[in-house]
Each structure stands twice: as C-alpha cells, then as structure tokens.
Amino acid sequence: MHERAAEFQERVRDRHGVDLDVLEFEAGTETAAAAADAVGCDTAAIASTIVVSLAEPEREAGPENLAAAVTSGANRLDLDAVAEQFGAASAAMADPERIREVVGWSIGGVPPIGHDAALPTVFDPTLARYDTVYGAAGTPSAVFATEPEALVDLAGATVVDLTE
Template sequence: MSTEHPGIVRFRAELVSRGGRGEIVVLPDAVHTAALAAEALGCEVGAIANSLLFDAAGSPVLVLTSGAHRVDVRALAERIGVERLDRAKPEFVREHTGQVIGGVSPLAHPRPVPTYLDAWLARHEVVWAAAGHPAAVFSTTFEELLALTGASVVDVETP
C-alpha cells in the first residue's frame, strides 16, 4: 500500500503515461513559496514554475510562470485573447484541476485546461513544477514541460 498522497500518485501516473522523466521530490511542509522551494532545491527562484489557475469568464486558464515573475493579468489577457483573467477561487481550482491551490500541477487534470508557459523558464536547464500536492515538485526541462502540456509560450510580465 502506497503512503504517497493520492494527488502525487495521480500526477506520477500521468507523468509516466506522457513520457515524462522528471524526479518527484516531496519538500518539507514549510516550503510554501517559490523562494523557499528554490532554497530547498538549491536552484534559482526563476527555475520554479508556479502553476497559477485563472478564471476567464468561467473558463480555466493555467499559467506556468517563473517564480521570478509576477503575472501582469491585463497584458496577459490581451496576449491570449480573453477579456480578463481573475484569480480563481479555491473551489474553481479544485473543480478544474482536481488539485488544491499551492499544489496545482501542469498535468493530471480531470479535463484539458488551456495552458500557457512563461518564456522566461527557457533560461533554466532544469525547471521545477508542482506534482499534485503543495509539498511535491518534479524536475523537468522547458522543452519537456512544453511537450507534456501542449502549452503556448507567452511573456507574462508587463510589456
């Protein structure tokens, strides 16, 4: 019987089924920001891919952004062709991803979610993203993350 959290188990199965090769690491519970995760992993904060789910008039939009960036929601909404992006409420996040805020992975959602990948992440040889639980992350590359998610690459900051 696995002692691994069900969210991590689902994520691992999806990662393997899509051909992902990253290592899943469970961090201490106290690591709840990109800066703390980067410190625990020994990487730059920019190599942490934060998974942010937005509500675009009732439709989910997932943005995988560098931990070094803040998303300019107005500029990003215009770039991706939606009227506006609002911060998703916890219930909306769980409904569309099957995961909780802080643990939203780029994969293993109940239905496909339009996904956008911060171009800045390409600067890092190894990128770390959530693995289905707030304390779990996995290693990947920009190219692999792009292939795994089918994301569109976008700039997320102010032009």
Template sequence: MTGEHANVAAVRAALLAGGADPARVARLRVLPGEVRTAAAAAEALGVGVGQIANSLVFDAGGTPLLVLTSGAHRVDTGKVAAALGVSSVGRATPEFVRAATGQPIGGVAPVGHPAPVRTLVDRALAAHDEVWAAGGIPHAVFPTTFDELVAVTGGTPADVA
C-alpha cells in the same frame, strides 16, 4: 508507488503518458514540509527562484487558464487577457482551482487534472536548463525543462510578465 498520494500518482502517470523523460519523473520528490511559494520551493531545493515554475490558475471568462510562470516575476493579467483575446483574466477562487485541476492551491501541477486545462508556459523558464514544478500537493515537486513543460501540457509558450 505504494502509499503515494493520489494527486502525486496522477501527476507521475500524466508526465509519463505525455512523454516526459522517465529519469526526470523518477526524481519527483515529496518534501518534508509544504512549499506553497516559489521562494519556499527554491530554498528547499537549493535553486534560484526563477527556476520554479509556478502553476497559477486564472478565471478567463469562466474558463480555467493555467499559467506556468517563472517564480522570479508576476503574471501581467492585462497582457495575458489581450494575448488570449478575452476581456479579462482574474484570480481564481480556491474552489475554482480545485474544480479545474483536482489539486489545491500551492500544489497545482502542470498535469494530472481531470480534464485538459488551457495552458500558457512562460518563455522566461526557457532560460534555465532545469526548472521545478509542483507535483499535485503542496510538498511535492519534480524537475523538468521548458520544452518538456510545453510538450506534456500541450501549452503555448508566452510572454506573461
């Protein structure tokens, strides 16, 4: 789309290339203000906070790990580390996140990164017919489903909380 932010265009292209439903991709929205938290996104969209798929990047032994988790709870990093067989999973710096995804914290999308990022998709998101994820910038969002998130990211369903 003309005038579309490069990150949003990359997310849109990656979703379509990954087999996402074109009708859902067409509903990608750029909101008037930033929605950097699940609560802010849920309020702006008029949905429950559990329907927000937070994109959280962690440092798993120097390797980026993207966890797409329900906005209704927090990631248990000990549980995630044990499931992955790594000694620890820690908070990533903004620079680490940007290097891994090309996107800023608060706007990290599940797709559209310079290279594939290992991804876990929270099974709690499967409880919702529709979930919303960030679109590459802090005020872009798009609707999707749990199954579609797993498919387009090549992610692994996981219990992360």
C-alpha cells in the same frame, strides 16, 4: 510518497509516457521561494502554475473559461496581458474551489500538467533560461524536475511573456 503526489506521477506516466521523479520536502514548497530553498535552485527556475478565470473570452478557453499560466517563480503574472492573449474582457485569479473541482488539484500543489480537464496553457519564456525547472507535483510539499522544453511540450503550452 503522498498519495496525491503518487497520483500525479502515475497520471503523467499514463498520459504522456514519461516517468518523472517526484521530490518531497517536509518544509513545504507551496511558494516559489520555499520550493527554491528546498530544491536548492534560483527562484526563477520554479515553474509556478497559476489558474486564471477569463471573462467572456473570444477564443476557446478551457472548461468554465479557465486557462493555466506557467510562470517563473521570480515573475508576477500580468492578468491584463493574459486577458489580451485570450481575447477576454478580463482575467482574474480563479477561485480555489473551482480550481479543485475543474483542474483536480488544490492551490499550492497545482502542477503544470496532469489536470482533470484540458486547459489552454501559456508558458513564461524566462523558464527557458534554465536547464532544469521545477513544477508542483500535486501537493504543497512535492515538486518534479524537468527540462523547460519538455514541459512546454507536455503541457501543450504556448510560449509567451505575460508577466509584469
């Protein structure tokens, strides 16, 4: 297993007391479509984690005004809706370098849980339509499977539709 995927698995076990099975694929899973093809599921069952930078949020955001949105791979995140959810002047995709420094993971492998810093997290209700969803497990070629309700609990997420 890739060392970053193993680190993710260990971090989740230590923090949440949960043993997740990490699945690795040679073809890569850095996009929702690629992950769905590798796993053999609908693209909509992929739980993509998008880290967003909030400008002047009214309510408390994460370090450096970052928040996480866990969306269905079939949906597109509405950044204006994210800004409104957090009472921010605006929201934008966070800079990849900031994500790596603050969250601890690189784009393409950012998991919905197990971050270096606690981020407020929102969760796309579309994912609740599935018995099992798949999230990144720390690398662009690793995912883990879980029930959507369990992922909401582990992420401490608020379920709200912030998609286009």
